[in-house]
Amino acid sequence: MPIKTTPADFVAWFRSVAPYVNSFRGKTFVIAFGGEMVADGKFLELTHDFNLLAALGIRLVLVHGARPQIEQHLARKNIEDSYHLGIRRTDTETMQCVKEAVGRVRVEIEALLSMGLANSPMANADIRVAGGNFITAKPIGVINGVDLQHTGSVRKVDVAALNDRMEFGEVVLLSPLGYSPTGEVFNLTLEDVATATAIALDADKLVFLMDTDGVQDNKGQLIRELTVSQARTVLSAQDTRPDDVSLFLPCAIRACEAGVARAHLVSRHTDGAILQELFSDEGIGTMVVESTLNTLRDASIEDVGGILQLLRPLEEQGILVRRSRELLEREVERFVVLEHDHRIVGCAALYPFLDEASAELACLAVDAQCRDKGYGEAILNHMAELAKQQGLKKLFVLTTRTAHWFLERGFVESDVTALPAQKKSLYNYQRKSKVFVRKI
Numbered sequence: 001m002p003i004k005t006t007p008a009d010f011v012a013w014f015r016s017v018a019p020y021v022n023s024f025r026g027k028t029f030v031i032a033f034g035g036e037m038v039a040d041g042k043f044l045e046l047t048h049d050f051n052l053l054a055a056l057g058i059r060l061v062l063v064h065g066a067r068p069q070i071e072q073h074l075a076r077k078n079i080e081d082s083y084h085l086g087i088r089r090t091d092t093e094t095m096q097c098v099k100e101a102v103g104r105v106r107v108e109i110e111a112l113l114s115m116g117l118a119n120s121p122m123a124n125a126d127i128r129v130a131g132g133n134f135i136t137a138k139p140i141g142v143i144n145g146v147d148l149q150h151t152g153s154v155r156k157v158d159v160a161a162l163n164d165r166m167e168f169g170e171v172v173l174l175s176p177l178g179y180s181p182t183g184e185v186f187n188l189t190l191e192d193v194a195t196a197t198a199i200a201l202d203a204d205k206l207v208f209l210m211d212t213d214g215v216q217d218n219k220g221q222l223i224r225e226l227t228v229s230q231a232r233t234v235l236s237a238q239d240t241r242p243d244d245v246s247l248f249l250p251c252a253i254r255a256c257e258a259g260v261a262r263a264h265l266v267s268r269h270t271d272g273a274i275l276q277e278l279f280s281d282e283g284i285g286t287m288v289v290e291s292t293l294n295t296l297r298d299a300s301i302e303d304v305g306g307i308l309q310l311l312r313p314l315e316e317q318g319i320l321v322r323r324s325r326e327l328l329e330r331e332v333e334r335f336v337v338l339e340h341d342h343r344i345v346g347c348a349a350l351y352p353f354l355d356e357a358s359a360e361l362a363c364l365a366v367d368a369q370c371r372d373k374g375y376g377e378a379i380l381n382h383m384a385e386l387a388k389q390q391g392l393k394k395l396f397v398l399t400t401r402t403a404h405w406f407l408e409r410g411f412v413e414s415d416v417t418a419l420p421a422q423k424k425s426l427y428n429y430q431r432k433s434k435v436f437v438r439k440i
């Protein structure tokens with residue numbers, strides 16, 4: 001625990017992880033990392049994280065690469081690296097180097113995963129590593145007249161065998177090699193092995209460790225979340241991007257489209273990046289999902305706790321009027337909530353005044369961590385639609401601090417006289433809220 005962490009922080013943080021511990025148990029994660037992880041001496045920290053994931057009952061398939069090691073072997077033997085359209089051509093001599101390099105990396109990884117040093121995160125660790133002929137490959141063949149020889153792609157993944165290993169609590173380690181029914185060995189890419197395996201296993205997560213922090217937008221800002229269609233747009237809109245993004249983002253898309261629940265692209269340079277990505281709501285890299293994780297729906301009694309959590313900070317700052325839990329429980333059916341990834345991040349309530357054909361929009365709140373995503377606007381539009389469906393003509397809000405937000409969205413300032421009679425009689429003259437009205 002870092003020296004500066006207070007016990008209270010530690011406890012709060014540990015508790016915040018509980019929902020993930022529960023939801024990840026028994027789930028299958030495929031995690032892919034390049035040979036650089038081992039070459040740079042960074043693998044030890046990563047084994048600590050794998051150890052933790054395995055200890056939490058997550059079924060793990062690790063896929064390693066060996067590019068720098070292969071290049072080293074080739075250089076040592078004076079064999080020229082040969083690429084065609086970005087794909088390595090593997091002739092018989094090169095294949096020999098590939099086998100040697102992959103074998104060495106694998107042994108190093110297995111050794112580190114076997115550590116059980118006292119006073120280290122690996123104390124009492126009992127990781128059993130499984131390997132085998134799980135991947136059947138086929139040759140890529142001849143492209144534009146160039147025979148890629150022993151370079152292959154995944155043809156079949158032996159799902160039953162992998163499941164057997166994981167059933168026994170073993171961590172599967174896959175190398176970027178595949179075998180053919182005729183007894184040949186093929187040189188595969190780690191991203192192909194990882195993606196095909198995640199799809200075949202119907203994995204819950206596919207994680208790529210890479211050189212950048214994730215996918216960035218045109219301004220260089222990290223994009224934290226992408227739906228498959230947004231990811232496609234990113235790929236077609238950018239003409240240049242880091243190599244890793246070009247390699248892994250299409251794989252993430254392919255996996256999510258084929259039913260893998262989530263794909264994550266995270267930095268290999270940040271110690272503990274996997275833990276931060278998996279055990280926090282906002283993550284640290286880019287997460288790709290099939291379709292949006294947002295749902296806007298009517299609130300129910302189970303949502304009262306979440307709504308309270310959202311409103312309390314705003315009430316404390318005096319932005320919203322305080323509402324008791326009892327009041328919320330009584331009036332919860334007036335609320336809608338916006339959920340992101342099963343967490344309530346926004347809400348609002350609608351109080352219709354049928355006689356005056358108007359409705360009050362109250363308690364519009366968005367989680368501070370989720371600002372600037374258009375959530376407030378989405379809720380506002382939804383409420384306006386709901387009011388319209390009830391035949392109402394006007395929406396009004398009472399606010400002390402957020403006037404400009406409503407003005408920018410078509411509301412005009414009015415005064416107390418514009419309020420429905422019943423609301424007027426309850427108006428709090430001390431609070432001096434301003435009244436804003438919008439036609440709907």
Ligand code: ARG
Pocket residue numbers: 224225262277278279280281282283284285286287
């Ligand atoms: N921890 C959650 C998960 O693993 C959410 C991660 C969100 N990550 C992100 N880059 N937006 O599914």
